[in-house]
Amino acid sequence: MPPTAGARRSNDAWVQALRSTGPEATIVQGELQALVRGALGKALGAQGIDDATLDDLTQIAVLQILQKLERFEGRSRFTTWAYSVALRAALTELRKAGVAPGSTEDSAAALDVEAPDADPGRPAEREEVVAALHRAIEEDLTEKQRAAILGELSGRAPGDLAHELGTNRNALYKLLFDARGRLRDALEAAGISDDEVREAFGL
Amino acid sequence: MKLDPEQIKKLAQQTLDAKPAHVSCSDWIHRVGEFVEARLRGDELSTERLRSVWQHAKDCPPCMDELEALERLLDAEG
Numbered sequence: 001m002p003p004t005a006g007a008r009r010s011n012d013a014w015v016q017a018l019r020s021t022g023p024e025a026t027i028v029q030g031e032l033q034a035l036v037r038g039a040l041g042k043a044l045g046a047q048g049i050d051d052a053t054l055d056d057l058t059q060i061a062v063l064q065i066l067q068k069l070e071r072f073e074g075r076s077r078f079t080t081w082a083y084s085v086a087l088r089a090a091l092t093e094l095r096k097a098g099v100a101p102g103s104t105e106d107s108a109a110a111l112d113v114e115a116p117d118a119d120p121g122r123p124a125e126r127e128e129v130v131a132a133l134h135r136a137i138e139e140d141l142t143e144k145q146r147a148a149i150l151g152e153l154s155g156r157a158p159g160d161l162a163h164e165l166g167t168n169r170n171a172l173y174k175l176l177f178d179a180r181g182r183l184r185d186a187l188e189a190a191g192i193s194d195d196e197v198r199e200a201f202g203l
Numbered sequence: 204m205k206l207d208p209e210q211i212k213k214l215a216q217q218t219l220d221a222k223p224a225h226v227s228c229s230d231w232i233h234r235v236g237e238f239v240e241a242r243l244r245g246d247e248l249s250t251e252r253l254r255s256v257w258q259h260a261k262d263c264p265p266c267m268d269e270l271e272a273l274e275r276l277l278d279a280e281g
Binding site: 198201 | 206211226268
């Protein structure tokens with residue numbers, strides 16, 4: 001990709017210009033769009049996407065970049081950060097392609113969390129961990145993460161569960177990964193150690 | 204849905220298996236650029252922040268795809 005004025009702009013100049021309004025913002029957004037289109041064309045060229053699709057993906061990607069601008073911390077070149085956001089946006093769209101849309105909200109709403117039946121013989125530690133996990137499922141997970149976690153626990157096949165959530169296997173994997181991380185963070189925040197969890201469940 | 208004791212036990216195990224220094228996919232995407240630039244420069248990936256990027260990608264195939272695509276792109280740009 002040949003260097004452009006945009007590619008040579010400093011990180012601060014990029015951010016300030018994209019935050020501005022008026023003609024300057026329009027010009028800089030145009031430069032960003034050209035850079036992103038070129039980058040996506042190069043990165044996704046092997047996937048044989050046509051120009052119209054590339055245009056659509058570029059629009060989606062630029063919108064994501066502008067929406068996430070506040071997350072740019074200046075730890076890399078601005079263009080590198082923008083490319084990473086653009087690739088995430090474009091690859092997410094491509095992953096979705098061909099997957100029949102499902103009613104995510106309906107699927108998630110159909111699932112609920114109830115405390116398990118009381119077990120008189122259960123040690124107090126186990127009660128504490130169970131309560132913390134339930135609290136975390138209800139309070140720390142997004143609706144979609146909750147649906148993914150509960151669906152997986154109920155033994156749904158990954159393909160079926162992904163379809164019910166209106167997503168695909170890769171995205172389901174991400175949901176589960178993030179959700180389990182949040183649950184772990186929640187247990188740590190509740191002061192429950194790994195050893196306590198192992199002892200509580202005999203793991 | 205009602206979680207039975209076996210499901211709770213399975214969830215506890217899955218939670219234990221999750222990485223303690225957790226980086227979510229949504230946070231990870233804002234770090235991967237820094238990681239790839241450092242790797243292409245040949246820098247030692249000595250900080251916990253950078254190591255966490257690689258650790259996450261190893262456990263998350265979609266993010267690894269994105270890391271590799273970004274690396275190929277930046278490498279081609281020189």
